Amino acid sequence: MEATRTAPARIDIESQGGRTVFRVSGRLDVESTPALWEQARRLAKSGTRPEEIDASAVESCDSAGASWLVWLGAPVSGANPQVAALLDLVRPERKLTRRSVDDAPDVNRGLVLGLGHVAHEWVSAVRSTIVYAGTLVEGLVAAIRHPGSLRGKDLLLYMARTGSEALPIVALITFLVGVIIAFQASVQLRQFGADLYVADAVALSMVMELGPLMTAIIMAGRSGSAFAAEIGTMKVNEEVDALDTMGLDSTRFLVMPKFIALLLTMPLLVTFASFCGIGGGLLIGVTSLDLPVNVYLNETVQRLTMWHAAQGYIKGECYAVVIAAVGCRRGLQTKTGAQGVGLSATSAVVSGIFLIIVVDAVLTVLFHYV
Amino acid sequence: MSDTPVLSVRDLRIGYDGKTVLEKIDFDVARGEVFVILGGSGCGKSTLLRTMIGLIKPLAGSVKVDGEEFLGVGGAARVAMLRKFGVLYQSSALFSSMTLVENVSLPLEEFTELPKDAIEIIAKTKLRLVGLEGFEGHLPSEISGGMKKRAGVARALSLDPRILFLDEPSAGLDPITSAELDRLILDIRDALGTTMVLVTHELPSIYAVADRCIVLEKARHTIVARGRPADLRDTSDDPYVRAFFRRTTLTEA
Numbered sequence: 314m315e316a317t318r319t320a321p322a323r324i325d326i327e328s329q330g331g332r333t334v335f336r337v338s339g340r341l342d343v344e345s346t347p348a349l350w351e352q353a354r355r356l357a358k359s360g361t362r363p364e365e366i367d368a369s370a371v372e373s374c375d376s377a378g379a380s381w382l383v384w385l386g387a388p389v390s391g392a393n394p395q396v397a398a399l400l401d402l403v404r405p406e407r408k409l410t411r412r413s414v415d416d417a418p419d420v421n422r423g424l425v426l427g428l429g430h431v432a433h434e435w436v437s438a439v440r441s442t443i444v445y446a447g448t449l450v451e452g453l454v455a456a457i458r459h460p461g462s463l464r465g466k467d468l469l470l471y472m473a474r475t476g477s478e479a480l481p482i483v484a485l486i487t488f489l490v491g492v493i494i495a496f497q498a499s500v501q502l503r504q505f506g507a508d509l510y511v512a513d514a515v516a517l518s519m520v521m522e523l524g525p526l527m528t529a530i531i532m533a534g535r536s537g538s539a540f541a542a543e544i545g546t547m548k549v550n551e552e553v554d555a556l557d558t559m560g561l562d563s564t565r566f567l568v569m570p571k572f573i574a575l576l577l578t579m580p581l582l583v584t585f586a587s588f589c590g591i592g593g594g595l596l597i598g599v600t601s602l603d604l605p606v607n608v609y610l611n612e613t614v615q616r617l618t619m620w621h622a623a624q625g626y627i628k629g630e631c632y633a634v635v636i637a638a639v640g641c642r643r644g645l646q647t648k649t650g651a652q653g654v655g656l657s658a659t660s661a662v663v664s665g666i667f668l669i670i671v672v673d674a675v676l677t678v679l680f681h682y683v
Numbered sequence: 684m685s686d687t688p689v690l691s692v693r694d695l696r697i698g699y700d701g702k703t704v705l706e707k708i709d710f711d712v713a714r715g716e717v718f719v720i721l722g723g724s725g726c727g728k729s730t731l732l733r734t735m736i737g738l739i740k741p742l743a744g745s746v747k748v749d750g751e752e753f754l755g756v757g758g759a760a761r762v763a764m765l766r767k768f769g770v771l772y773q774s775s776a777l778f779s780s781m782t783l784v785e786n787v788s789l790p791l792e793e794f795t796e797l798p799k800d801a802i803e804i805i806a807k808t809k810l811r812l813v814g815l816e817g818f819e820g821h822l823p824s825e826i827s828g829g830m831k832k833r834a835g836v837a838r839a840l841s842l843d844p845r846i847l848f849l850d851e852p853s854a855g856l857d858p859i860t861s862a863e864l865d866r867l868i869l870d871i872r873d874a875l876g877t878t879m880v881l882v883t884h885e886l887p888s889i890y891a892v893a894d895r896c897i898v899l900e901k902a903r904h905t906i907v908a909r910g911r912p913a914d915l916r917d918t919s920d921d922p923y924v925r926a927f928f929r930r931t932t933l934t935e936a
Contacts, residue, residue: 546779547778550774551774552777555772555778557737558737558738559790560766
């Protein structure tokens, strides 16, 4: 290998009749050119730029060397056939494709045009969201009136995915949330000798608020993203287009089974979550506060009313609508490629959780005044 | 009325964001014809096909199927017209969660009153027609690229469409599989009288199947030649068309 390095690349600067000529010699390759770039930059800074490049002493050249020669920006003379052929390939005027002027990206739109464009996009986004919401309502009504039109196999599949398969993670998280609330509450309430009210704090917060909310956040991460990724992949693979050109409604086919499955499983998950949370509180009550099991449970049952439970279920169903609608919509909006699917899944989770919190805030205030 | 073209495209202009991709697109496709849309990568061939099947809204123009306007038609009328179309997508677009026979059965289940067992028999017959007998219960992920294309053709044929649109059918296939698909296209045309509209740039396929073709060019945004492929190759004096058919660079042409 050493033999190949016998002629290191170098620049000799000569002046021929008042013209600056760079006499380049040696092998111009990816290993030798970094030093040449450096040297040429330094020379350029000090005002020495080539007006001609004499490449007659260049033994050979690779694409890195050729790029450097082109970058120097002066006519090259005396190159051997290999170097000349390579220079011919990399010269900037050579274009493989004939781009028309129309293809150039329209970078400078101008402020007014840009604002108009953004406004137009907003209006179409709002309009398409309204149309989508209408389609969902229409699909739901159709499914209730003609349950046979739903693909039963798909519905059961998504009920299993969003329901039974989510139970372990919902159980674990809500149980721990119950433990945390009980623990935090016990520290405060013990100061007033009101240990027993830990049961009230856990029961109310789990049933009315945290049971549905934690379940919804888990479902947004688990199912919302899965819906977006699944429909997004179908979009990228042209499967959604195939449905459309068959004259089949993609909302009924792809969205409704997921939407209805989540509406059906959410109340069950919310019930389960509330029980697990209360179980977590019970653990702290019994082990840390020495409360008897029956006393803790009795206090829980006496504190809770049907209205508390109803609030939890109403919130749960509203969250289910948000998760399924947002997840499926993000899937249908997927642009192209694997990156598009990733973006849709991320967006489904982020906007899903954001909307869940907004809905929670609105409902909590509303229920307070009901 | 028998000489009404099955598909008639008039003065179609397609574009987005104020830019024109294609304009002045006019052509007719006769019954039972294999019509090929040619052009280099990025010239808008697939965009034109997607516009004809209603996936993209054009800026102007008309697409008539059997003499009836298709663009802008909505609701039940659109669905009725879509039933005249079968589409084979570039990626085959088989529903990945369904077996081949379920894929082919889906349009029959949705649009006909046929009993379940009859649908299954028809679907299996379509799969036999494309040479996929014995693979009915396979999922799309379990078969090769060439077989997916065949299954895509079978699904596109499930409702016996009047026009079969094929978007780059031989893309990504080896020469033998590609030739088999060309044969299949001609066999189906001969057996069922289906009109075929293909988008492709594979020269061997073009010579094998095309009755007539149009050539699109990106730089001119429109049709630059029309006729029989062999005639265009031998007689065209347009440099782009010559380069295309002789598989040379524009400079050499």
